[in-house]
Amino acid sequence: MAAKSVPKLDPKQLLKTAGTQTADLSNHGPSSLSILNPSKSEPTSPRKLLNSAYQNPAKHTCSNVGNQRPNHHRKGSLDALPDSLPSKAIENLKLSPEQKGPRSSESNTDNEKKISEQTSVKNSSASANISDGTSSFGKTSGSAKISDRVDFVESGKSSMCRASTSSDVSGESSTGSLSSSINKPHKANDLRWEAIQFVRSRDGILGLSHFRLLKRLGCGDIGSVYLSELSGTKCYFAMKVMDKGSLASRKKLLRAQTEREILQLLDHPFLPMLYTHFETNKFSCLVMEFCPGGDLHTLRQRQPGKHFTEHAVKFYVAEVLLALEYLHMLGVIYRDLKPENVLVREDGHIMLSDFDLSLRCVVNPTLIKSSNVDLESFKKSNNQVYCVQPVCIEPSCIQPSCVTPTTCFGPRFFSSKSKKERKLKLEIANQVTPLPELIAEPTDARSMSFVGTHEYLAPEIIKGEGHGSAVDWWTFGIFLYELLFGKTPFKGSGNRATLFNVVGQPLRFPESPIVSFSARDLIRGLLVKEPQHRLAYKRGATEIKQHPFFEGVNWALIRCATPPEIPKPVEIERAPAPVASTSGRVGPSIDPEDSENFLEFDFF
Numbered sequence: 001m002a003a004k005s006v007p008k009l010d011p012k013q014l015l016k017t018a019g020t021q022t023a024d025l026s027n028h029g030p031s032s033l034s035i036l037n038p039s040k041s042e043p044t045s046p047r048k049l050l051n052s053a054y055q056n057p058a059k060h061t062c063s064n065v066g067n068q069r070p071n072h073h074r075k076g077s078l079d080a081l082p083d084s085l086p087s088k089a090i091e092n093l094k095l096s097p098e099q100k101g102p103r104s105s106e107s108n109t110d111n112e113k114k115i116s117e118q119t120s121v122k123n124s125s126a127s128a129n130i131s132d133g134t135s136s137f138g139k140t141s142g143s144a145k146i147s148d149r150v151d152f153v154e155s156g157k158s159s160m161c162r163a164s165t166s167s168d169v170s171g172e173s174s175t176g177s178l179s180s181s182i183n184k185p186h187k188a189n190d191l192r193w194e195a196i197q198f199v200r201s202r203d204g205i206l207g208l209s210h211f212r213l214l215k216r217l218g219c220g221d222i223g224s225v226y227l228s229e230l231s232g233t234k235c236y237f238a239m240k241v242m243d244k245g246s247l248a249s250r251k252k253l254l255r256a257q258t259e260r261e262i263l264q265l266l267d268h269p270f271l272p273m274l275y276t277h278f279e280t281n282k283f284s285c286l287v288m289e290f291c292p293g294g295d296l297h298t299l300r301q302r303q304p305g306k307h308f309t310e311h312a313v314k315f316y317v318a319e320v321l322l323a324l325e326y327l328h329m330l331g332v333i334y335r336d337l338k339p340e341n342v343l344v345r346e347d348g349h350i351m352l353s354d355f356d357l358s359l360r361c362v363v364n365p366t367l368i369k370s371s372n373v374d375l376e377s378f379k380k381s382n383n384q385v386y387c388v389q390p391v392c393i394e395p396s397c398i399q400p401s402c403v404t405p406t407t408c409f410g411p412r413f414f415s416s417k418s419k420k421e422r423k424l425k426l427e428i429a430n431q432v433t434p435l436p437e438l439i440a441e442p443t444d445a446r447s448m449s450f451v452g453t454h455e456y457l458a459p460e461i462i463k464g465e466g467h468g469s470a471v472d473w474w475t476f477g478i479f480l481y482e483l484l485f486g487k488t489p490f491k492g493s494g495n496r497a498t499l500f501n502v503v504g505q506p507l508r509f510p511e512s513p514i515v516s517f518s519a520r521d522l523i524r525g526l527l528v529k530e531p532q533h534r535l536a537y538k539r540g541a542t543e544i545k546q547h548p549f550f551e552g553v554n555w556a557l558i559r560c561a562t563p564p565e566i567p568k569p570v571e572i573e574r575a576p577a578p579v580a581s582t583s584g585r586v587g588p589s590i591d592p593e594d595s596e597n598f599l600e601f602d603f604f
């Protein structure tokens with residue numbers, strides 16, 4: 001599913017055409033927020049922008065993707081373009097460098113160019129460098145060039161990483177299972193994890209030749225995903241294989257890098273586990289958990305009436321909500337929620353996949369409500385607010401905000417009181433009051449990018465007003481609607497009509513199936529066109545969790561709840577390697593240097 005940018009449309013014109021006024025389109029959101037680290041790129045003409053941002057779908061067809069909707073241009077595509085771009089859209093595209101987000105609309109081809117230049121420089125230099133996808137997060141410190149996550153990268157032969165973050169690391173990562181399980185504590189007892197660690201400690205390095213590629217599971221805009229076995233272990237993985245040459249020529253290196261960096265951060269039951277990442281001369285490979293249950297879009301098609309029961313929906317969306325909350329806490333705005341990207345794991349629980357459209361930004365978790373003491377009186381007496389250190393810093397975005405000046409690392413609510421008094425008060429608080437409420441989500445981040453899937457695009461993205469984490473709550477509302485009703489609420493006859501509907505048409509519910517009041521009320525709260533009035537805008541996922549729709553959900557134990565459906569065990573065919581291409585080779589074959597198996601791949 002190709003990620004595409006779509007031109008910004010003039011909101012007023014959109015409204016005029018749509019003929020309905022449900023949103024205050026002149027509202028441009030909080031004005032105090034600005035985009036950091038502006039792009040240095042020159043103004044780009046709309047067509048040029050689109051040409052670079054969109055790839056001709058015909059060039060990148062994927063013959064074996066089973067889960068695509070009939071409307072396969074679900075992300076922005078050329079057929080969404082108005083015949084003549086409104087002047088505002090053109091203005092938008094000519095924003096001064098200060099106003100542009102570096103990844104905006106993927107229009108920032110210069111940025112990607114830089115990456116690609118850096119890559120080629122690195123390619124020609126020492127081949128033993130090890131890339132560290134996560135080290136860019138430490139950039140603000142200016143010194144941390146080696147992160148504790150280097151062990152996820154098996155080889156740096158031709159790293160896609162920025163030179164400044166990887167060039168100091170050389171040699172094979174000195175990983176052991178100890179450091180690995182520190183990085184991913186939830187995987188300490190995972191057999192697949194242990195198998196990877198075992199092979200790595202035995203052979204020193206992991207590469208393509210350690211895997212048998214059994215079957216292509218699907219392909220996306222930046223690579224193909226293969227079911228693969230770590231040879232001789234009966235441990236199965238989903239391996240995403242990306243052709244680096246193709247990524248560079250299509251200016252997708254940055255997207256691939258973003259996805260890898262985000263995957264390296266994750267350790268959550270409803271998000272993919274990246275077991276390892278390695279590079280060959282031609283390919284960049286991500287080895288992830290394999291989800292045999294397919295995706296929720298395909299699963300929905302198999303339900304009676306092509307929609308899930310409310311009970312099942314509650315389960316799936318609750319898990320997705322937790323995954324989004326975790327991502328936001330890491331400073332990741334997901335931006336691409338849709339049933340196709342929610343995979344079903346072996347145990348029936350979900351796994352959110354596909355992070356190449358995600359945006360990383362700064363977060364400043366903030367305590368907004370203490371359980372037993374009024375925050376204002378804290379501020380008066382202590383002038384301190386509970387704030388946790390930002391988790392990550394993406395050079396390409398975004399202004400965060402902590403609502404008040406903060407003292408980081410730990411609550412110091414009672415500094416003026418004696419130790420004894422403080423202890424007592426804390427004990428009482430712990431007994432009788434709910435947990436403190438902490439915002440750890442980038443609710444104020446703003447990006448000007450134009451990415452997503454038409455039916456799921458938030459109005460503020462379409463209007464080009466800048467967007468933040470509230471876009472994930474909009475998409476969450478559309479997602480909830482689609483699972484319940486079997487269709488999305490604003491779908492028009494074509495992509496362009498859909499965009500108009502999203503911005504201008506009011507939300508309506510079909511008469512059937514009958515859906516509870518609380519479900520409709522939650523959808524109404526989420527699908528508010530103005531992000532600042534949308535549910536969860538201020539306090540993030542907490543607001544949604546407290547909605548009556550989720551009454552009875554045990555958030556802490558949801559991973560132990562029984563899923564609505566457990567996938568049938570997959571018969572893993574012992575297909576003899578190599579996997580030959582089925583539809584004529586599109587991508588290059590792997591040469592002997594890349595793999596002893598001489599595999600051939602289809603790409604894109």
Ligand SMILES: Nc1ncnc2c1ncn2[C@@H]1O[C@H](COP(=O)(O)OP(=O)(O)OP(=O)(O)O)[C@@H](O)[C@H]1O
Pocket residue numbers: 001002003065067217218219220221222223224225238240272288289290291292295340341343353354356357
């Ligand atoms: N961990 C996994 N387990 C099972 N199948 C997977 C897994 N990851 C991906 N797939 C399958 O491979 C397909 C391609 O996935 P991929 O993430 O590369 O692209 P995509 O979701 O189509 O979107 P995009 O074009 O934005 O990258 C998916 O549609 C899915 O069916």
